[in-house]
Amino acid sequence: MAERHASPAxxxxxxxxxxxxxxxxxxxxxxxxxxxxALALVAAELETRGAVRLHVRIDERVAGFTALGIGRExxxxxxxxxxxxxxxANLLPAALEAHHAGVPLLLLTADxxxxxxxxxxxxxxxQPGMFTPSTRLEADLPVPEATDPEGDGEQSLMLRQxxxxxxxxxxxxxxxxxxxxxxxxxxxxxLGGDIPAWLGVPTAELTVAADxxxxxxxxxETTEEDASGALYQGGGGIGEADLPTAPDALPYVLVRGxxxxxxxxxxxxxxxxxxxxxxxxxxxxxxxxxxxxxxxLVHGYRALLADPQLGGRVERAIVLGHPTxxxxxxxxxxxxxxxxxxxxxxxEPLNLNGATIAIDxxxxxxxxxxxxxxxxxxxxxxxxxxxxxxxxPDADALASAVPAERLGAIKTELAAIRAPLDRAALVDAVWRxxxxxxxxxxxxxxxxxxxxxxxxxxxxxVHSNRGLAGIDGTIATATGIALASQTDDRPGITRVLLGDxxxxxxxxxxxxxxxxxxxxxxxxxxxxxxxxxxxxLEVAAxxxxxxxxxxxxxxxxxxxxxxxxxxxxxxTRVTTRAALDQALTAPAGGRQLIEVPLxx
Numbered sequence: 001m002a003e004r005h006a007s008p009a010x011x012x013x014x015x016x017x018x019x020x021x022x023x024x025x026x027x028x029x030x031x032x033x034x035x036x037x038a039l040a041l042v043a044a045e046l047e048t049r050g051a052v053r054l055h056v057r058i059d060e061r062v063a064g065f066t067a068l069g070i071g072r073e074x075x076x077x078x079x080x081x082x083x084x085x086x087x088x089a090n091l092l093p094a095a096l097e098a099h100h101a102g103v104p105l106l107l108l109t110a111d112x113x114x115x116x117x118x119x120x121x122x123x124x125x126x127q128p129g130m131f132t133p134s135t136r137l138e139a140d141l142p143v144p145e146a147t148d149p150e151g152d153g154e155q156s157l158m159l160r161q162x163x164x165x166x167x168x169x170x171x172x173x174x175x176x177x178x179x180x181x182x183x184x185x186x187x188x189x190x191l192g193g194d195i196p197a198w199l200g201v202p203t204a205e206l207t208v209a210a211d212x213x214x215x216x217x218x219x220x221e222t223t224e225e226d227a228s229g230a231l232y233q234g235g236g237g238i239g240e241a242d243l244p245t246a247p248d249a250l251p252y253v254l255v256r257g258x259x260x261x262x263x264x265x266x267x268x269x270x271x272x273x274x275x276x277x278x279x280x281x282x283x284x285x286x287x288x289x290x291x292x293x294x295x296x297l298v299h300g301y302r303a304l305l306a307d308p309q310l311g312g313r314v315e316r317a318i319v320l321g322h323p324t325x326x327x328x329x330x331x332x333x334x335x336x337x338x339x340x341x342x343x344x345x346x347x348e349p350l351n352l353n354g355a356t357i358a359i360d361x362x363x364x365x366x367x368x369x370x371x372x373x374x375x376x377x378x379x380x381x382x383x384x385x386x387x388x389x390x391x392x393p394d395a396d397a398l399a400s401a402v403p404a405e406r407l408g409a410i411k412t413e414l415a416a417i418r419a420p421l422d423r424a425a426l427v428d429a430v431w432r433x434x435x436x437x438x439x440x441x442x443x444x445x446x447x448x449x450x451x452x453x454x455x456x457x458x459x460x461x462v463h464s465n466r467g468l469a470g471i472d473g474t475i476a477t478a479t480g481i482a483l484a485s486q487t488d489d490r491p492g493i494t495r496v497l498l499g500d501x502x503x504x505x506x507x508x509x510x511x512x513x514x515x516x517x518x519x520x521x522x523x524x525x526x527x528x529x530x531x532x533x534x535x536x537l538e539v540a541a542x543x544x545x546x547x548x549x550x551x552x553x554x555x556x557x558x559x560x561x562x563x564x565x566x567x568x569x570x571x572t573r574v575t576t577r578a579a580l581d582q583a584l585t586a587p588a589g590g591r592q593l594i595e596v597p598l599x600x
Contacts, residue, residue, distance in 0.1 A: 005193050005194045006147035006149075006193050006194065006196075007038065007147065007190045007191065007192060007193025007194075008144035008145055008146055008147055008155075008188075009038040009144055009187040009188070009190070009191050009192075009193070010038045010041070010042065010192065010193035010194070010195065010196070011144065011146075011147050011148045011155070011156070011193070011196055012038070012144035012155060012156075012159060012185070012187075013038040013039045013041075013042040014042050014151075014195060014196050014198075014199040015148065015151065015155070015156035015159040015160060016039075016108075016159045016160075016162065016163055016183075016185075017039065017042050017043060017046060017079070018042075018046075018199050018200060019159065019160040019162075019163035019164070020079060020106070020163045020166075020167065021046060021051050021052060021200075022163075023163060023164060023167045024076060024167070025052065025076065025077065025078070025079055025106070025167070026052055026053060026074075026076070027052065027053050027055065027067070027070045027074075027078040027079070027483070027484065028043045028046070028047075028052050028053070028054050028055070028078070028079045028080075028081060029055045029056075029057060029063045029064075029066050029067040029070070029078055029079065029080050029081070029480075030043055030054060030055070030056050030057070030063065030080075030081040030082075031056070031057055031058060031059065031060045031063045031080075031081070031082045031083070031087060032056070032058065032083075033082060033083020033084070033087055033110065034083060034191065035083045035084045035110040035111065035112065035123070035187060035191065036081055036082060036083040036084075036108075036109075036110035037191050037192050038110075038187065038191055038192060038193070039081045039108060039110060039185070040081060041192065041195065042195060042199065043081060045195050045199065046199075046200070049200055051200060053483070053487075055480075055483065055516065056513050056516070057476075057509075057511075058508075058511070059090070059508045059509075059511075060080075060082045060087045060088075060090035060091055061090045061091070061093060061094070061472070061473065061476075061508075062473075062476045062506070062508050062509045062511075063080055063082065063091070063476075064080055064090070064091040064093065064094030064095065064105075064107075064473070064476075065093070065094045065097075065465075065472070065473030065474075065476035065477045065480070065506075065509070066078075066476045066477070066479055066480040066483075066509070067079070067080045067094065067105055067106075067480060068094045068097060068098055068103055068105060068465075068473065068476075068477050068480060069463075069476065069477035069478060069479060069480020069481040069482075069483075069484070070480040070481070070483060070484045071098065071103045071104045071105050071178075071480075072101075072103050072463055072477065072480070072481060073439070073463070073480070073481045073484035073485050074484045075104065075178070076104060076171075077104035077105050077106040077167065077170040077171070077178075077181070078105065078106070078480070079106045079108060080094075080105070080106065080107050080108065081108045081110075082107075082108075082109055082110065083109075083110050083123070084109065084110055084111045084112055084123050084124060084125075084127065085123040085124065085125055086125075087109070088107075088109040088111075088125075088127050088130060088184075089125075089130065091107055091109070091131075092130070092131065093470065093472050093473060094180075094473060095107065095131050095134050095135070095180040095182070096134055096467070096468055097465050097467045097468055097470065097473070098134070098179055098180045098467070099133075099134035099135075099179045099180055099348075099467070100322075100347060100348045100467030100468050101266070101267065101322070101346070101347045101348075101465065101466065101467030101468075102172070102177045102178050102179060102267075102345065102346025102347040102348070102467075103178060103179065103346070103467075104170040104171055104172070104178040104179065104180075105170060105179065105180040105181070106166055106167070106170050106180075106181050106183070107131065107180060107181065107182045107183065108183050108185060109127055109130075109182065109183070109184050109185065110185050110186075110187055111124075111127050111140075111184050111185060111186040111187070112124040112186060112187075113143050113186045113187070113188045114143070114186060127140075127184050128140035128184050130182070131180060131182045134179065134180055135179070135180050135181060135182045136169040136170060136172070136175055136177075136178075136179045136180065136181055137165060137166060137169035137170075137181045137182075138181065138182040138183070138184075139162065139182075139183055139184065140184045140186070141159075141162065141183060141184065141185050141186070142158075142186075143186045143187065143188055144187065144188075147193075148196065148198075149196075150198065151196060151198030151199075151201065162183065166181045166183060169181050172346070176344060176360075177344075177346055177347065177348075178346050250360065250361050251359075251360075251361035251362050251363040252341070252359040252360075252361065252362050252363070253363050253364075253365045254279065254318070254341075254362065254363065254364050254365055255365045255367075256365055256366075256367035256368070256369075256370070258315040258316040258339065259313055259314055259315045259316065259370065259373050260279065260281045260314070260315070260316040260317070260318060260373075261281055261282045261283075261284055261314050261316075261317050261318075261332075261377075262275055262276040262279070262281050262282070262283050262284065262296075262317075262318050262320070263284045263285075263317055263318070263319045263320070263323055263329055263332075263333070264283065264284065264285040264286060264289035264290075264291035264292075264319075264320050264321055264323075265286055265288075265289055265319065265320070265321035265322040265323030265324060265325075265329075265466070266286065266288045266289060266321050266322045266323075266324060266347075266464055266466035266467075267288075267289070267290065267321045267322065267345060267346065267347060267466075268285070268286075268289040268290060268291045268320035268321030268345070269289070269290045269291060269320070269321070270290065270291060270459070271291075271320060271343075272285060272289060272291035272320040272321070273285070273291045273293055273294040273296075273297075275318065275320070275362065275364070276294065276296040277294060277295065277296060278364045279364045279369065280296070280369025280370065280371065280374050281296065281318075281369075281373075281374065282296055282298045282373075282374060282377035282378070282381075283296040283297050283298060284298050284301045284305070284329065285297060285298075286321075286323060286324075286325045286326075286329075286452055287325070287442065287448065287451045287452040287455055287462070288325065288442055288448065288452075288462055288463075288464040288466055289320075289321050289462070290461065290462045291320070291321075292455070292456075292457050292458065292462075293457040293458055293459040294457065296374065296378070297381070297456075297457045298377055298378070298380075298381045299381045299382070299384045299385040299386070299456065300380075300381065300384025300385065300386075300453070301326070301328070301329075301381075302326050302328045302453065303384060304377065304380050304381070304384065305326070305328035305329065305331075305332055306328050307380070309376070310376060310377060310380060311328065311332060314332060314338055315337075315338065315339065316338065316339040316340075316341070317332055317333060317338055317339070317340050317341070318341045318343065318362070319333065319340060319341065319342045319343065319350055319356075320342075320343045320345060321345055321347070322345075322347045322348070322350065322466055322467065323350075324466045324469055325448065325449060325452045325466075326452070330352065333350070333352045333353060333356075334352045334353045335353065336353060336355075338353070339357075340352075340353055340355070340356040340357070341356070341357050341359055341362075342356050342357070342358050342359070343359055343360075343361075343362055344358055344359065344360050347467060348467070385456060386424075386454045386456075388424055388425060388428035388454060389428070389432075390416055390577055390578075391416055393409070393413050394409045394412065394413075397409030398410065398413070416577075417576060417577075417578045418576055419576060419577060420575055420576065421574070421575060421576060421577055421580060421596055421598070422598070422599075423446070423447060423450045423526060423598060424450060424454050425577050425580075426447065426497075426524070426526055426580070426596050426598070427447055427450050427451040427454065427455060427497065428454065428455065429577060429580045429581055429584060430495055430497050430524055430584065431451065431455050431456075431458060431460075432581075433495070433581070433584035433585055434458075434460050434495055435460060435492075436459060436460055436461065437490075437491045437492035438460065438461070438492045438493050438494065438495065439461050439462075439463060439478075439481050439482065439485050439492065439493075439494040439495070440460055440461065440462050440463070440494075440495050440497070441462075441463045441464065441474065441477065441478040441481060441494065441495070441496045441497070442462065442463070442464040442497055442498070443464075443471060443474040443496065443497065443498025443499060443502040443503075444464070444465065444466070444469045444470060444471045444474070444502065445471065445497075445498050445499030445501070445502045445526070445533065446499055446526075446528075446532055446533040446536075447497055447498065447499055447526050448464065448497070449533075451497070461485075463477070463478070463481055465477055471498075471499075471501060471502040471505050471506075472505055472506060473506055473509070474496060474498050474502050474503075474505075474506050475496060475498075475503065475506040475507075475509035475510060475523060476506055476509035478494055478496040478521060478523070479494075479509060479512075479519055479521060481494050482494035482519035482520060482521045483517075483519050486519060486520060492520070493520045493521065493522060493588050494519065494520065494521045494522070495521075495522045495524060495584075496521065496522065496523045496524065497524050497526075498523070498524075498525055498526075499525065499526055499527075499528070499531075499532075499533070500525055500526070500527040500528065500529065500530070500556070500558070500560075501530065501531050501554065501556075503523065503525045503560070504556065504558060507563060507567075510563065510564075510567035510569060510591075510593075511567055512567075512568075512591070518589075518590040518591055519590075519591070520588055520589060520590065521590075521591050521592070522584065522588060522592045522593075522594060523569075523591075523592070523593050523594065524584075524594045524596065525560065525593065525594070525595055525596065526596050526598045527560065527595055527596065527597050527598060528597075528598040528599065528600050529555050529556065529557075529600065530549070530553040530554050530555040530556060530600070531552060531553050531554055532553065532600050534548070534552040534553055535553075535600070539552060560573075560593065560595045561573065561595070563593075564593040568591070569590075569591045569592060569593045570590065570591065570592045570593065571592075571593050571595070572592065572593070572594045572595070573594075573595045573596075573597070574594060574595070574596055575596070575597060580594070580596065
């Protein structure tokens with residue numbers, strides 16, 4: 001029998017990743033690097049055995065957002081593996097979004113050993129604590145010193161417990177909110193070795209740590225002098241904002257009487273619609289909420305919130321999710337005379353007025369609904385609704401024996417077919433093409449605000465990175481969503497609606513390895529040549545036109561079809577509603593980039 005070339009780094013990687021698989025982790029996103037090679041090779045072996053799906057990305061920022069998308073869709077953390085130095089720092093944007101949006105995420109950053117920190121060693125920086133304000137748990141693990149021939153040594157047992165604590169914390173144990181976990185793994189040479197035979201053998205039941213105390217201090221950083229002998233200690237995490245809490249009785253019972261609205265922000269989900277229905281209250285649902293449907297849905301809510309006879313008479317607002325798309329909602333939620341109840345969700349707690357009551361569960365008390373209140377909102381809603389569907393052909397005129405009638409109908413039909421697209425028609429076409437087995441991702445571009453203003457009700461799965469509402473990582477996040485939602489050949493397509501700058505900001509996410517399965521994904525980009533979202537902000541009224549273009553609008557002349565060709569995507573450019581409808585609904589396989597030119 002050939003002698004095994006053992007490596008403490010490889011055995012430690014096998015113990016940690018093997019335990020994560022035992023705990024239900026099914027996705028590993030990996031960026032290549034030398035210091036992380038042990039983790040990478042173990043991940044490749046797990047993929048070969050069919051234990052995980054491995055996604056390789058050369059850009060760590062793309063890797064982080066891909067894992068974020070997987071976590072958004074599955075509500076289980078995906079593992080991100082990277083090497084040391086700037087590689088780890090590139091995970092920060094995804095970690096911040098995961099923190100603010102409450103998405104589970106597990107970051108494994110390889111590192112130089114402690115004796116090389118702070119002495120000018122190559123590719124070495126201070127990685128422990130890099131994500132401290134955002135993590136649910138973090139640990140700078142001890143350097144693996146021993147090999148483990150049987151897989152039951154002290155080092156392996158410790159790492160398996162680390163894995164259990166990490167998954168538990170990422171899922172929100174003790175902090176109420178899922179989020180990122182950071183495990184820093186300092187490793188010494190030899191970095192590579194044979195995969196231990198015990199990898200993949202089911203381990204004994206792991207000890208699950210007690211719930212993390214949300215008020216506990218984070219794990220203390222170890223110094224260079226004592227880090228090499230450090231032992232892992234579970235704990236840490238973040239505390240919630242200082243919110244007044246509801247009475248201990250669960251659920252919190254909403255008494256009838258106050259004029260109430262239900263506000264559904266990002267990631268609110270169907271619970272918001274259910275609550276509005278049970279209470280007989282108007283439902284104000286952002287397009288990214290996943291709650292824009294149902295009989296109590298309010299159309300054109302921005303104008304109605306600003307109406308003194310409707311929004312001006314609200315006495316109580318019940319909030320689910322994270323509202324970010326309208327100033328009118330923010331004005332309501334900061335008004336001192338309005339009672340605000342925020343149902344705890346996975347994201348950052350809401351407390352815009354300094355007196356919001358946070359509640360874990362909610363119920364509607366007995367009594368009759370205020371039908372007059374709801375009726376006034378729904379009557380105004382019907383008047384504010386917009387029908388963006390193309391006009392139906394005049395079948396009678398088209399079949400008429402009178403030439404003038406027939407020719408007039410043909411002319412009208414051709415005009416409708418050839419009508420150029422605007423933003424409202426674009427968002428309507430994408431919304432109409434998307435169904436419950438699909439996924440729709442909105443970028444933080446001008447288009448999401450147009451969609452929020454004009455689109456009607458429809459129960460479809462919607463995603464968006466509204467934790468911090470940045471434009472970065474949109475395509476990578478959507479790719480993760482597609483990969484997770486299409487597992488086991490499940491049907492559906494993931495559509496991404498975004499602007500040109502958001503596309504260019506994340507263009508590296510268009511690069512996928514040829515050996516991996518292609519997700520079914522359509523990236524629909526409204527290309528107006530720059531950041532026209534700034535045209536609607538106050539700055540447009542005060543900034544000189546040249547400065548506005550130079551530092552805010554930031555025009556570009558990028559040829560998107562050339563990008564698509566370079567990255568191996570199918571490319572379609574459409575200028576009419578009929579062409580867009582056809583492009584969106586044609587049988588799709590793989591990756592498609594659909595460009596829609598728009599005027600500024």
